[in-house]
Amino acid sequence: MFFENVDFSGLELPPAALRLREEVRAFLKAEVAAGTFIPHLGHTEFDADFTRRVAERGWIGMTWPRAYGGQERSYLERFVVTEEMLAAAAPCAAHWFGDRQTGPSLLRYGSEHLKNKYLPVIARGECYFALGMSEPNSGSDLASVRTRAERVPGGWRVTGQKVWTSWAHKAHAFFVLCRTVPDIGKRHDGLSQLIVELDAPGVTVRPIRFMNGHHHFNEVFLDNVFIPDDMVVGEAGQGWKQITSELAFERSGPERYMTTFALLVELTRRLGQAPDERAQEMVGRLTARLWTLRRMSLAIALTLEPASADGGAIDLATEAALVKDMGTFYEREITDAARLLTVVEPTPDATDSFERYLAETIVFAPISTIRGGTTQVLRTLIARRLLGSLK
Amino acid sequence: MNVPDEARLMLVESATRLFTDHVDQKMLDAAKHDGWSQKLWQVLEQAELPRVSIPEELGGAGGTLSDAAAVLRVAGRYCAPVPLAETGMLAGWMLACSGLAVPRGPLAVGPVHDETLTARKDGGRWIISGKLARVPWARMAGRLVLLARDGDRDLVASVDPAQCKITPGRNLDDEPRDEVVLEDVVLPDADAAPAGAGVTREMLCYRGALARSIAMAGALERALELSVAYAQQRVQFGRKIGQFQAIQQELARFAGEVAAAVAAALSTAGVLERHAVGKAGHEDVMLAVATAKIRVAQAAHEGALIAHQVHGAIGVTDEYALHHSTLRLWAWREEFGNEAKWAMALGRAIHARGAGELWATLTKN
Numbered sequence: 001m002f003f004e005n006v007d008f009s010g011l012e013l014p015p016a017a018l019r020l021r022e023e024v025r026a027f028l029k030a031e032v033a034a035g036t037f038i039p040h041l042g043h044t045e046f047d048a049d050f051t052r053r054v055a056e057r058g059w060i061g062m063t064w065p066r067a068y069g070g071q072e073r074s075y076l077e078r079f080v081v082t083e084e085m086l087a088a089a090a091p092c093a094a095h096w097f098g099d100r101q102t103g104p105s106l107l108r109y110g111s112e113h114l115k116n117k118y119l120p121v122i123a124r125g126e127c128y129f130a131l132g133m134s135e136p137n138s139g140s141d142l143a144s145v146r147t148r149a150e151r152v153p154g155g156w157r158v159t160g161q162k163v164w165t166s167w168a169h170k171a172h173a174f175f176v177l178c179r180t181v182p183d184i185g186k187r188h189d190g191l192s193q194l195i196v197e198l199d200a201p202g203v204t205v206r207p208i209r210f211m212n213g214h215h216h217f218n219e220v221f222l223d224n225v226f227i228p229d230d231m232v233v234g235e236a237g238q239g240w241k242q243i244t245s246e247l248a249f250e251r252s253g254p255e256r257y258m259t260t261f262a263l264l265v266e267l268t269r270r271l272g273q274a275p276d277e278r279a280q281e282m283v284g285r286l287t288a289r290l291w292t293l294r295r296m297s298l299a300i301a302l303t304l305e306p307a308s309a310d311g312g313a314i315d316l317a318t319e320a321a322l323v324k325d326m327g328t329f330y331e332r333e334i335t336d337a338a339r340l341l342t343v344v345e346p347t348p349d350a351t352d353s354f355e356r357y358l359a360e361t362i363v364f365a366p367i368s369t370i371r372g373g374t375t376q377v378l379r380t381l382i383a384r385r386l387l388g389s390l391k
Numbered sequence: 392m393n394v395p396d397e398a399r400l401m402l403v404e405s406a407t408r409l410f411t412d413h414v415d416q417k418m419l420d421a422a423k424h425d426g427w428s429q430k431l432w433q434v435l436e437q438a439e440l441p442r443v444s445i446p447e448e449l450g451g452a453g454g455t456l457s458d459a460a461a462v463l464r465v466a467g468r469y470c471a472p473v474p475l476a477e478t479g480m481l482a483g484w485m486l487a488c489s490g491l492a493v494p495r496g497p498l499a500v501g502p503v504h505d506e507t508l509t510a511r512k513d514g515g516r517w518i519i520s521g522k523l524a525r526v527p528w529a530r531m532a533g534r535l536v537l538l539a540r541d542g543d544r545d546l547v548a549s550v551d552p553a554q555c556k557i558t559p560g561r562n563l564d565d566e567p568r569d570e571v572v573l574e575d576v577v578l579p580d581a582d583a584a585p586a587g588a589g590v591t592r593e594m595l596c597y598r599g600a601l602a603r604s605i606a607m608a609g610a611l612e613r614a615l616e617l618s619v620a621y622a623q624q625r626v627q628f629g630r631k632i633g634q635f636q637a638i639q640q641e642l643a644r645f646a647g648e649v650a651a652a653v654a655a656a657l658s659t660a661g662v663l664e665r666h667a668v669g670k671a672g673h674e675d676v677m678l679a680v681a682t683a684k685i686r687v688a689q690a691a692h693e694g695a696l697i698a699h700q701v702h703g704a705i706g707v708t709d710e711y712a713l714h715h716s717t718l719r720l721w722a723w724r725e726e727f728g729n730e731a732k733w734a735m736a737l738g739r740a741i742h743a744r745g746a747g748e749l750w751a752t753l754t755k756n
């Protein structure tokens with residue numbers, strides 16, 4: 001029914017990926033020892049210096065062609081880097097969208113000009129991207145976006161408002177989903193993806209504070225911003241197809257079940273070597289769930305691996321939605337277990353890692369089931385595949 | 392690409408065809424009275440399915456443990472009322488590893504609980520004694536394949552059930568779970584051998600828990616299939632109930648649980664296979680088996696109740712097929728350790744290794 005023809009009995013990473021894991025661990029260990037970053041949970045932190053050091057290792061855009069600054073390494077190696085970064089709660093926000101979204105989209109749909117302009121600088125950790133999809137009246141129902149681009153000589157004039165744009169205040173540019181043809185009923189047609197540089201005239205970025213005061217996301221106003229033709233990603237009017245085609249990788253990655261993992265490690269440490277049976281049982285359950293989620297995520301990565309070059313022979317988008325749905329709920333279970341097994345009043349500025357992580361994961365608990373497709377929307381998608389169209 | 396090899400796909404295909412042809416609800420209802428289906432057993436045996444993963448030179452059909460797991464998953468899906476796992480993955484494995492031929496016919500295995508059988512040598516024969524609770528399929532078995540204690544070593548014994556006192560018992564869906572008493576049962580030397588490499592009480596329990604996990608994954612798949620089909624067809628308020636978002640959300644959650652169960656169970660079979668060739672350690676096996684039994688039991692808990700909820704009242708009747716799957720799920724989750732027992736074992740192991748090792752443990756292949 002799901003995961004048809006996926007082999008769970010193998011799931012072994014190739015030697016190159018295992019060697020890479022050791023390199024990444026050594027790198028992160030040295031970073032932690034040098035105190036270059038303070039790990040935080042919730043949304044990954046933005047740290048341009050860290051991003052540049054990761055880039056020096058060749059770990060940003062590592063699957064991309066060398067011609068565009070990549071390393072031509074496998075998706076499995078990227079999987080390993082991602083999960084190691086998450087396990088260490090490393091600050092990856094500066095390169096996150098570029099590495100996961102911008103790069104693959106440009107490689108697939110971008111012109112030679114765009115690929116040359118952006119991919120090498122993203123891979124060097126010098127250029128940061130954000131994602132402009134959501135709008136005040138378009139959340140889950142993305143096809144209803146109202147930001148519109150009007151044809152002018154040599155390009156487009158874009159007007160509209162984006163919200164929840166993570167790190168727009170630090171990024172150089174962002175992908176903007178907008179309407180280039182008026183909606184005349186076929187709502188998935190006529191959408192386009194453009195690249196807008198955030199310092200372009202007519203762009204205004206305003207913070208939206210998170211409930212704990214953090215400045216993470218923004219609203220971005222676009223007022224008649226001129227976008228030259230060569231900043232359109234792919235074909236004008238094909239934006240919808242483009243944004244939906246990468247979902248299998250996007251939704252099934254370790255970031256969908258590992259954002260609270262560091263708390264589980266600290267919980268285990270705090271409970272000590274021989275905790276009571278209740279603690280043993282809870283930690284046992286959490287471990288089993290994590291192991292299983294990782295196997296599913298890895299199975300998707302391994303199955304898509306060689307197909308990724310030719311555009312994905314097996315469609316695992318619904319399986320990815322399953323992983324995201326279960327993974328995001330799993331993350332909260334860690335938080336709850338940590339609360340229930342210890343006596344700690346959550347304090348945001350705690351110096352003790354366990355206590356800080358606990359406070360952070362409580363405050364950020366709502367986000368992972370909202371962003372990247374809400375629970376309800378994912379489940380509707382999964383049900384559609386189960387039930388077919390019912391009339 | 393990460394897809395099963397041709398041979399396994401063909402095996403699954405032929406097993407599926409065979410079960411589709413020979414298992415239906417009438418047969419399952421009848422099996423409740425007899426405790427099993429002789430006819431189905433014969434068909435399976437002809438197709439050599441109970442002996443997958445046993446080496447051919449010892450009377451098996453060859454193939455890997457993952458091949459056997461693939462067949463068992465299909466059997467679980469069809470609620471096949473026969474000792475498929477017991478015969479191959481458990482008894483057959485014990486015999487083959489200990490250099491004993493695997494006889495034809497259904498086999499039972501023990502002990503499956505904490506009891507100990509004692510064995511002592513008496514000239515050219517063995518004398519075996521002890522009492523075993525809830526041995527699956529004992530009264531149907533051609534032989535009881537038992538692990539007995541002889542001083543400080545284990546003996547694998549192939550015992551004729553006629554020599555034992557067997558009191559029938561049953562599980563929730565009337566599968567045989569019998570009490571077996573051995574009072575100084577005399578066994579010729581040829582029917583026993585020192586337990587072969589890797590054959591221990593502990594490993595029997597691991598393989599038993601794995602076998603139940605795999606069959607449960609299959610049973611969950613069937614319960615989901617029935618629920619989806621029902622939601623596509625049952626009409627209330629003028630609409631198919633599958634059109635209601637509340638039902639859709641539950642089915643989607645159910646599908647996630649089923650996928651997790653399949654992933655955990657089949658991955659674990661892979662770990663045991665790697666263990667057999669020295670690519671995974673003993674504790675890796677324990678961690679994987681614990682994971683499978685915990686995760687699958689959780690899925691069984693969630694899934695069975697969602698299946699019934701989606702079905703409304705019809706689902707709880709004995710005339711509708713769903714109960715064959717759900718009763719088995721509720722029975723099997725307790726066998727070879729329930730999720731609480733395994734979670735404690737797993738948690739204990741994780742804590743003993745220490746927090747610093749948790750990530751390394753999870754990422755070890």
Ligand SMILES: Cc1cc2nc3c(=O)[nH]c(=O)nc-3n(C[C@H](O)[C@H](O)[C@H](O)COP(=O)(O)OP(=O)(O)OC[C@H]3O[C@@H](n4cnc5c(N)ncnc54)[C@H](O)[C@@H]3O)c2cc1C
Nearest residue numbers: 131132133134139140164165166367370371372374376377
């Ligand atoms: C931390 C964070 C960072 C983000 N970063 C970005 C970013 O960088 N760029 C960007 O473009 N967006 C970003 N987002 C926005 C995110 O993509 C949206 O929040 C998401 O798509 C949901 O939209 P919404 O918040 O408007 O909720 P809505 O779509 O209004 O949903 C509200 C509720 O209604 C439910 N609902 C909606 N439709 C249905 C339906 N058909 N059936 C059943 N229930 C339904 C939802 O599940 C939810 O429970 C971010 C969000 C968060 C929380």
